[in-house]
Amino acid sequence: MATEPAPSGLTLEISRSGEIAVVKCSGRLVFGVTDLLYTQVKQLIPGSQRITLDLTDLAWMDSMGIGTVVRLYVSAKSAGCDLKLINLGKRVREVLGVTHLLSVFAIVGEDGVRMP
Numbered sequence: 110m111a112t113e114p115a116p117s118g119l120t121l122e123i124s125r126s127g128e129i130a131v132v133k134c135s136g137r138l139v140f141g142v143t144d145l146l147y148t149q150v151k152q153l154i155p156g157s158q159r160i161t162l163d164l165t166d167l168a169w170m171d172s173m174g175i176g177t178v179v180r181l182y183v184s185a186k187s188a189g190c191d192l193k194l195i196n197l198g199k200r201v202r203e204v205l206g207v208t209h210l211l212s213v214f215a216i217v218g219e220d221g222v223r224m225p
Contacts, residue, residue: 118142121149128158135166138174147177154181154188161217165196170204182214193217 119142122133130153138146153160162178170178178194185192193215197205205211 133163137169139171140173143177159191
């Protein structure tokens with residue numbers, strides 16, 4: 110008898126400084142947990158000039174995760190808010206590269222340097 114896989118955990122740590130918010134994502138951004146990210150970040154958009162998703166500890170992102178980040182990007186842009194990604198791991202960078210989304214997002218390095 111097959112066993113159900115363990116639920117994929119996603120944890121968010123949100124810090125704000127004025128109109129700038131940083132959301133540190135840890136775990137896996139996959140089907141079943143994407144609503145957590147969408148709900149939390151969507152609430153930040155009206156009061157933020159810039160939102161940075163820190164993906165240092167994000168191990169994996171599936172198609173639902175990609176869709177969620179794209180939805181947040183569109184919502185933020187429509188509201189005049191910048192959504193940036195920082196510290197992409199190798200696997201997350203590969204997924205965004207395969208889907209040709211690296212050029213869409215502002216990818217920022219550890220020292221605030223924009224990455225190609």
